[in-house]
Amino acid sequence: MKNNKKKRQNIQQKGKRQSIQKGQKSDFKRSQNQSSKAIKFYDNEDSILLVGEGDLSFTKALIQPPHSCPPERITATVYDSKELLLSKYPDTASDNLIYLNEYTVTSTNKAEDTTDDEIDDNENQQQNEKVPVKVLFNVDGTNLTKTKYIRKHKVDKCIFNFPHTGSGITDQDRNVLKNQGMSSRASLNTLTKKELILAFFKSVAQVLKPSGLVMVTVFEGLPYSLWQLKDLAKSAGFSVERSGKFDWTQFPQYRHRKTSGTGDTNRKAQERDARTFVFTRTTKASNQTTQENLKRKHDSSDSDSESD
Template sequence: MGKEEEYQETETESNSSDDEEDEEPERWKKHYSSKHRMLLVGEGDFSFSVSLARAFGSACNLVSTTVDTQDNIAKKYSNGVRNVRELEEKGGLVFYGVDAKEMRDHFFLRTQRFDRIVYNFPHVGFLFPEASYCQIQLNKSLIKGYLSNAKVLLKQDKGEIHVTHKEGDPYDKWDLVKKAEKIGLGLHEIVPFFRGDYPGYENKRAHGSQSDAPFPLGDSSTYKFKPNHSSKFK
């Protein structure tokens, strides 16, 4: 073997070794991986996104959205601006004014497909008493709109749509699973949700004069849905 060939072979082995060293290890936080391309919907003060970014060591796989404007985030949440800044510094994307019921038409999101689409505690706001017919119907409409839009933005092979939801009355009347089935989504799994699994996450009321205050979670679960063709209920 000539000197030039020997050098080229050594250089190739060195480059291969460098590539392997540059490959970031996969990191998990509960159901979510640093290798998942994730869309986080209705993010409030963005503390859930930040919790994942810290666990992953990066936010490069995260796209976080809110229906609020940038100005409203600053007015409503004490840590909102700080959380957004941390997400962006870690490589995440943040979009404002994204309606969960229309997000498939968003100029950027419509070009993307995601492994995981997550909406924690969807709620339209306290327009009527929580257990009233009108309030329940409004929340059911939000759930339906979110699920139908998320289905369009989902990777169809192994993608999952998640909804974290309070259990019991009146939340059971939202008919989450039935709404998903009508849209063509099958229930894959239900797992208990514990806020402590996500250090730094602060669930916020998001509406009214106490928008920055937490609300009692009680018994809550994360519902995981998949397109019917890949569901265990197929």
């Protein structure tokens, strides 16, 4: 009798273990699927701020298929002046800038008395409307509110692809420090990578809408995995909502360039795995930012020095 009872208990415990293991495997598989799924950079009606654009090829890719983001919803920012940008990337920047400035949208105007079954070429005319992308130069991603236009136009999403100080440091330990330090400096060239990333998160909190998202893309592997991106974001009041692979095939026009402008990266970017992290503000940080914005709005005036 006791042996039968013990057998039943063993069978029940074994069943529970198998159920738990099955659940864990299911959760792990679900996590893997979510992790490998590419992140969508644009949703309908999103207003987007692009920070640290290189030769503006990502901006160009974003308004083309398969994304087709409306150009009027994008503000692309460049750290350099227009002159320096053109000199850094003479083979691509000029053409990309012209494309963004001259971008046109084709629409069809249908006469009011024309039905869907009655298509008349004389009454249905295509119109080309010039809708340029807003491109701002001399914009510091660690001090976004310094730019008047950005301060006055809150966004739904802020995208920062492959943040880097452009210092050219090859030593891994010094590279990590260069992209992660904590103090505030005058020039991006003197910022460590921690400084750059942390200052960016603190700055972007001031230009996001209450439910706004931040998207940061970095290469996988060393030294990028040592940057402690999620910890830095957390210290600035952000948490990871999700992450996914950066799908290069979705951005065929995008050309990843060196920040210093001395040429392409040593290894083709399309051959490297990259990951996009989507951050959202914590409730506490969101409330604090709202209060700071109200105070800043009360204290600020249009007579302040601006960069447009």
